[in-house]
Amino acid sequence: MLNNGKIGAYPFMVLVTMFIVGDALLYVPAWLASAAKQDAWIAALLCMAEGALLAILYNAVAKRFYPATIVEMSGIAFGKWAGAAVALFFIIFIVIDISFLLMETGDFVTTQMMPDMPVEVILILFSGIAVSAARRGVQTMSRSAESLFPWFVALYVIFVLFISPQIKLSRIEPVFHAGFIPVLHGSFKYLGNMEEVVILLMLFPFVKLPERGTKALFLGVLLGNFILSAFTAITILVMGSTLTTMFSYPSYALAQKISIGDFFQRIEAIMAFMWFITVFIKIAVCYFAASFGIAQLLKLPDYRIVTLPLGMITIVLGLQLVPNRPYFNQFASLFWTPYTLTFGQLLPLLLLGVALLRKSVGKEERV
Amino acid sequence: MWSIWLIVLSAGGIVAVEFPLLKRRKYKREILAFAALLLFGVGLGIAKALELDIPNPIDWISVIYKPLSELLYGKSA
Numbered sequence: 001m002l003n004n005g006k007i008g009a010y011p012f013m014v015l016v017t018m019f020i021v022g023d024a025l026l027y028v029p030a031w032l033a034s035a036a037k038q039d040a041w042i043a044a045l046l047c048m049a050e051g052a053l054l055a056i057l058y059n060a061v062a063k064r065f066y067p068a069t070i071v072e073m074s075g076i077a078f079g080k081w082a083g084a085a086v087a088l089f090f091i092i093f094i095v096i097d098i099s100f101l102l103m104e105t106g107d108f109v110t111t112q113m114m115p116d117m118p119v120e121v122i123l124i125l126f127s128g129i130a131v132s133a134a135r136r137g138v139q140t141m142s143r144s145a146e147s148l149f150p151w152f153v154a155l156y157v158i159f160v161l162f163i164s165p166q167i168k169l170s171r172i173e174p175v176f177h178a179g180f181i182p183v184l185h186g187s188f189k190y191l192g193n194m195e196e197v198v199i200l201l202m203l204f205p206f207v208k209l210p211e212r213g214t215k216a217l218f219l220g221v222l223l224g225n226f227i228l229s230a231f232t233a234i235t236i237l238v239m240g241s242t243l244t245t246m247f248s249y250p251s252y253a254l255a256q257k258i259s260i261g262d263f264f265q266r267i268e269a270i271m272a273f274m275w276f277i278t279v280f281i282k283i284a285v286c287y288f289a290a291s292f293g294i295a296q297l298l299k300l301p302d303y304r305i306v307t308l309p310l311g312m313i314t315i316v317l318g319l320q321l322v323p324n325r326p327y328f329n330q331f332a333s334l335f336w337t338p339y340t341l342t343f344g345q346l347l348p349l350l351l352l353g354v355a356l357l358r359k360s361v362g363k364e365e366r367v
Numbered sequence: 368m369w370s371i372w373l374i375v376l377s378a379g380g381i382v383a384v385e386f387p388l389l390k391r392r393k394y395k396r397e398i399l400a401f402a403a404l405l406l407f408g409v410g411l412g413i414a415k416a417l418e419l420d421i422p423n424p425i426d427w428i429s430v431i432y433k434p435l436s437e438l439l440y441g442k443s444a
Contacts, residue, residue: 185439298400302397305400316411316412319415320423335429338432
């Protein structure tokens, strides 16, 4: 159903990378530093290992159930009604994620760049382009990701190069100042962001060759995590952990510090583009996943019909779910990881477990 | 008040965009799903615009996941 064109392995990898970097580019340094202080980079490395393990788990699920999306998988694994209930909660999870992403964008623009702009305008504009990308299908989204990726990489490299003169190694000393527990707590906060990769399993069936798709997913996760880890390390090395936790957007503050020869400075707005690119891809993918999931759940012939109403719902939900910034911070740092664990960890494990059980009993209908 | 008009207007815009497709296919389930989602969106939007006291699902999630959160981050957090 819903023939949408298949995508190759490389575009899928780019999509995965940009999805992981997504909103995390602005938030991750602060989250990691708030728990792990100057050991944030160790926590980031730890997360890279966690991310690799997660990618292996997702690949196993995706390959076993290919070409089914998460919504179809839960139908196959848990039966009609239980499967529909699981799928519904999964879709609600994606919708909440979209609302958060939109609100993060709105909050960032209204607090850092345009203080007098009503946040609703930003939400409408941003969800507008993301919905229109989602309506054009997976192929279009992956192509736009592919064409935006070099720009993102170029901006990232410029950023890293220009801030590197200010690096001081003494800022990460002493290493392991408070033992391993804070590092672990920091990595948990980051883990919540990584678990969202499960949303990409909604797109996995669009990859032409599943074998190469799994490789692309794995590499994409590694690359995305590497970008974030390097970014966290640089933030800590330049600003130190105390300053990093004090800013709500440490990477943006970092860009404000860039100054080459006293004339090349104030380029943070250009750096914000880097973030807009990745967050746009992430929101578009989430919109597609949510509307495609709804269409599969309700057995609609076309997912496009639900995209516009969904856009409207998410704008209002964003305003409703995030009444203010401290509330969001509290939820994101304490409850987001446990919440995503349900869908990012428990659900794939259950799906895989059911599939293996069926196979060992020997009355499995389809692989 | 203008925000309610804006919500209704944008809902009308959405219907105008999707109407040709819905009319051509005449698929009952599709029309129902579209109408239900759109009505939910409009209702939510108007309730928000009137500043009604809508419950926040995030509070429920926080309550449900509190034990797991304490397990991960410790009680003090």
